[in-house]
Amino acid sequence: MPRFASAQSTERPAVTVAVQRISNSNTLEMLTEQSNVGTRIYTSYAETLIGNNWIGDMSLQPQLATSWKRVDDQTVDVDLREGVKFHNGDVMTAEDVAFSYGPDRMWGGGTVEVPENVKVVARQALPAFERIEVLGPHKIRLHNSSIDPVLEGRLSGSIGMIVSKRAFMEAKSWMDWARRPITTGPYAITEYKPDSVLTLSAFDDHWEGRPPLRQVRFVETPETASRINLLRSGGADFACDIPPDQIATVEADKRFKVVGGPINNTRYTVFNKSHPVLANPLVRQALTHSVDRNLIVESLWSGRTEVPRGLQWSFYGDFYIADHENPAYDPDKARALLRKAGYNGEPIPYRVLNDYYTAQTATAQINTENWRAVGLNIKLQMVENWGQISEGGPETRGIHDWSAAASLPDPYVQMSGSWGPLGSPWKSNQWRNEEFGKLSQELGSSTDKTRRIAVWRRMLQIIEIEDPAYVVLHRNASFTAKRADIKWTPAQSFVMDFRRHNWSA
Amino acid sequence: MPLLIVIAILWLVLMLAIAVSADLISPYRFTQMDLRNRLSLPVFMGGSWRHVLGTDELGRDVLSRLITSIRMSLLIAFGATIIGAVIGVTLGFVAAHFRGIVEQAVLALVDFSAAIPFLVLALAVLAFFGNSLVLFVCLLGFHAWERYARIARGLAISGKTHGYAAAVHQLGASPWRLYGRHILPNIASTLIVSMTLAFPEIILLESGLSFLGLGIQPPDTSLGNMVGFGREYLSSAPWIMLAPAFVITVTALCVSLLGDWLRDRLDPTLS
Amino acid sequence: MLQYLLSRLLRAAVSIVMVVTFVFVVLRMSGDPATVIMGADAPPEAIDAFRKAWGLDQPLWVQYFAFFEAVFSGELGRSMRDGRDVVAVVLERVPSTLALTIPAFFVNIAVGIPAGVYAALHRNSLIDRCVMVMAVTGFAVPSFILAMLLVLIFSVTLGWLPSAGQDSWRNAILPIATMGFGGAALLARFTRSAMLEVLGQSYIRTASAKGLPWSAVVWRHALQNAAIPTITIIGFMLGGLVAGAVVVESVFSWPGVGRLLVVSVANRDLAVVQAVVLMIAMTMVAANMVVDVLYGLVDPRMQGQARAARR
């Protein structure tokens, strides 16, 4: 049986984290919880084969896999760590790993009825996955049906959390399982009250040794002010999702400190090409030239985040196009473009969710003002949910906000996945560009790196400058307020890392 | 007339004047931003006279926003109050006139709205239908309809069974004449009193809905919306929220005082 | 009595069916839970699959009758978010909400009624004025502003009480105070005017003319009569408590039914919204019936009749 935090470990601290949401889906299984919100919690209780250096350079690291190697373009061999225990005390074997990637959990068609959406999510995350072959008690082989340059990266995705086969099969149904998965992380789930509190306790049998904290409690506190108040009144040790404007307020009290900064997520605003006005690329170019990114970053973010060079990340390595420029903020140019486009003040709807992203409403209002200043007639429409953003015919959909993240050092997954022929904008006829489509395919199938870099450069040029599909705003940033006496480093992501290496107080 | 009532009336007149002349008197356009000048202090806290009530998180002039918000909130409150009264009175009269099954249907509707707290209803409707000013005002208009319906029905029935309405009916008057020319003017004072009671409730409801993110949406602004968006700045820039909160509270207070006073004046049973 | 109760029950049932139908139609007509629950980036096939799984692809009337059939067999459906039985989801939250509303209700009554009675008995005195200003203000301040001020004072500044969460009974104090104050203010106003009205009645003069001391006149004759209009207000206050819970639970991160409703609405978790609304509606109907019965007990004239002029 597992040994949970017991008497001898009471000297270890327990922390409370005030979060906006614990889980959007009320489940703790990442196949159903696909949001940023879930990212924050799952690394504490679950682990994947290949981990990610969240607080460092985002590089891939061994986790439940000790090593891996490509057998060929479509096959990877993975050595599994020995002596890993699940929270129910079972020892992890290759069987469990194969099961975690198997039909009962992901694909359907096994003995358990799998929710439709789970199958779709799995297929999207692992588009060419074929099967996992058990080579030994601690060795597996992964077969893919096509070439995938980033297959290893995919294994570090959250849906690849390794689960206990026995525990899974004991659950009454797939959804029952999803609310209380049995995994291998440093903390075990002791209590989960949806929309209220998630309590994790130290799992002392963890392969890394005893975790540094006796308990981690995520308390759901949707109101920003309430989260800050909870921290200030001593009810919490961490308060997540602090808007930049509140940083000064929190730090006015020396007992607290706000940490964090840009994360691996870029905010951008996208256009609907099938809108009659936006069909004209000149109008879209005008839009891109009248967005004052620096002002937004300076004012709303107090300069605590940065403007990326287009929709790419420096960890792309060779694929990072260092000289790529965003369309400059130039109202005169925008006006000239509009004149050239023959734009006559036709209204363009701009649908915005109420602060789904940090400072989203404020950003949208700033953009609207800037657009208005160059003569664009933007109709700001606040909507409730994503469904309402995509509602209606082409003429009712104009502009909306989006964000993009990348976890792999290659633009293909991110860009082609989002904007290529397989992406949802393409499918819903929101933005299509023949040349871009062809290049996108080439980027996915070519193995010639130089060619791929050239292709990628051209793609960026098309989608951001010539036939803009979106305009990049800035990197997202995540700020966490915490007790000043705690030494803890935030990740470049929403992930909160409470492992031994990231804790001392 | 008690001093308090005089003050209340003066305040409400002031609010009305502000609402009517909003465009003329607001120093800036209410959406005009000055992002280099965010969260600047109001004069009474040591800020500059350029922004008397300071600026908000986007550097917009709080005074100008307040003025526009007053106009919007009064518009909503008046619009909703009138819609509620018209629907309620009409249904009340219909029930009183036809009696029988029609009356039972109206009463069932009344039960229906008693069975579901308005905020819950609003939450469902607004969240699901999205938000537009017209829908919003109509929805708030439903807030007190059943109260008016009850009053209208009760008074119409009692007027019809004995008294002036029976007399007029006996003269051969048509229902239009009966309800429009006789019953409505006679119950108007009661209705007005209950409208003054509903008015602050609507202002509060609007702010409650804004708090839940369902009220008037940007770029439009209302008092509740200002409070809702300003609440995060309660400790860092309290003026953003406190100015509209003060106006909400004082206006609700004044209308309530006036309503209570009117009721006491118009209700002969209170000596 | 029996016939009265039966007809009252029948109307109650009709209004509940209306509530359910209304909510059903509003919910289904106005937005697709699939997109909301599946998230922004969900591929269309996933959304289609989701719709199919939850029967959202069928004509509205089919869904409607399926829903009613299910309701009558005691099956209110499952949450689209986590697949749990909605009855369990809702019932899990009920104790939290009751933990706020019941004490708040008692605060309303224990503070509001005595304050109103006292103010009426000392009409136009300084205390009367103070009580009334407090009462009108209490009614005019939006509850979330009050809540935030209370938190700033008692949690952040003084550090006496926790500001959010649900760890101990101390967490409940501020939310209860917030909800209690508004209701007490309302009740004080109504009690005062009810009391004033009663004090102006002839039978109060009769009681005095009998030679009863004033205190006995108030206790024995005025209070029970003043209770009659006050009870109707109490009936309405229940609705206010439920609505108040929605806001207060949000401010204090109190995981009650109110927040469940807000969250479920935001997530388009139709079955849960429906179950919550149904539960609230049934509570309200039941509460209104209790008020009716109480009314009959307090006012013998009303026995067997619905209240004539419930405002």
Added chain:
Amino acid sequence: MSGGTAELLEARDLARSYMMHRGFLGRTTQVRAVDGVSLSLSRGETLGLVGESGCGKSTTARLVLGIEPPDEGAVTFDGTAMPRSGTSNWAALRRRMQMVYQDPLQALDKRLTIGAQVAEPLDIHRIGTSAERRERVAAVMAEVGLQPHHAARHPQSLSGGQRQRAVIARALVTNPDLLVCDEPISALDVSIQALVLNLLMDLQERSGMGMLFVSHDLRAVRQISHRVAVMYLGRIVEEGEPDAVLQDPAHPYAQALVSAIPHPGKTAARVILQGDPPNPANRPSGCAFHPRCPVATATCRTEVPVLKPRRSDGRRVACHVAHGEAAPARAPTMLETC
């Protein structure tokens, strides 16, 4: 107008019941408010209708006016049957039959001027041009003794007598053939009662309309009526000349009623009725008055007496004893004296 020999108003065997919810059990009981009333009225004649509260006087008045349909029986006005309430024929007939109410303040709309309200029947029935209407209103107001400046006043600012005059003016403005007065004086002060009675008598003399005068004030009824009908529990129990009925009432109830009239210097015997006023929801068998009747016999308990002329003097009365069909149980002389 179709004149002829027909009576102005004929009501035959009118009956009207109401359903009433009573008590905690919510049982509905039937209240037979009017139970077979027949009466007739010719032009220029006044019929007084007296009886204690709740005996069905007002209901009779409403039935006669056609404001409510009778359950049984029929009303003929000027030779034609009463149309159904609410129809256009019915509405048109309103100009020929009008009503004066007990409480003038309640019968007037507090928010309209007297002039507007007096003119209202003309507006409703679209009689004359607006100039003619103004003229007619002025004339009628003068007729009832209101001054022209009263036209601009609101009811509250008039005295009780003036208000009742306004109500009467409104009723007379269309020159009705029938005026029904339902307790037109009982809400008024003694001094004003006299004014109104005088006025009604003068008006009838001038216009020759038929008048149904409902009251429980026997003095007033004697003053104004040509014939009196005494009602008890939904039935007419005695009918005749006022002086005859008041000086020599034949029905024991009428006797009690007359003896109860207080007047100065009264020293003589008074019939004190035993028991409670009757409950129309629970009508006694036989003669409805028998439980309170000092002379009731066994017959009275079982047989319903019919209203018919007494053999001795032709007075119409519904009493077994008065018709000599039963011997009085107690001599009427045994009345208590105080």
Added chain:
Amino acid sequence: MAFVEIENLSVAFGRSMALRGINLSVERGEAVGLVGESGCGKSVTWLAALGLLPASATVRGSVWLDGKDILGAPKARLEPVRGGRIAMIFQDPAASLNPVHRIGRQIGEALTLHRGMTGERAKAEVIRLMDQVGIPDARNRINAYPHELSGGQNQRVMIAMALAGEPELLVADEPTTALDVTIQAQILDLLTTLRRDTGMAMVLISHDLGVVSETCSRIAVMYAGRIVEEAPSGQIFSHPGHPYTRGLLGSLPPLTGPRRRLVAIPGSVPEAARMPSGCAFAPRCDLSTELCAQVDPAPLPLADDHSAACVFAKPYQRNVHPVAGEGAFARERVLQ
């Protein structure tokens, strides 16, 4: 000194004077009638005397009860008087009974207060009182609520309640208005019998001269907050001294004899706030002269125990000049 003596009582509600100096005395065992049109101050007189007016009323003068002034007396002295020595029956019985208490309890309350009766003894006494005032089936009716009784029965409950304290003076404020003639007769009989049996004094307030004359030995006629004429009841009818009294008499239709045109008083009672200068009745009086508009006449003795406040009132010798109209009343006889 009389048992109760009201001296120069005046009452004002704000600026409007409801009573303008009332002087009235009631001897033990005597029945006094108080008549006048609506609003002339009949009720207010006795409400003021017992301190039952709302605080908004300004009351001046004195009310002597057995030689002690009870006007403005402290509550402790007033409470035993109310209901114990002076009881009052209010005008509108339905509104004057507590709708939510059973009538037995309401009557019993007075018994407990003034006669210290409780429990079964009180119950028995309540039943006796209810029997006495003629409420049938008293044993069951004690559990009834006011709304379950008729107006006449409620009026009798009021009377029983007033009698429960065995008062020395009963003030009956219009005990019969809004009642049927037959019931009215019953109640008047009841009051007369009670007074005869217990020797209690009574003030009967009414606007119906007929009602008052039958029951009372002395009558005071009120007009606009004043007593304008006071006389033994026979005298009032034979020698009405004040034109207002004559007006009241003239507007009563005769029951017998030829139908004459009624002589009505023109105009209406002046509003309390707009009292004419001089004689308040002058604007309605057919005798009024310029003098009347200037002088507010004081009561003038016309004969022993007959006074009238009119400048034209002439003193007379008793039973010398019957006034016109007397004949009509004199001829009236009970008809059978």
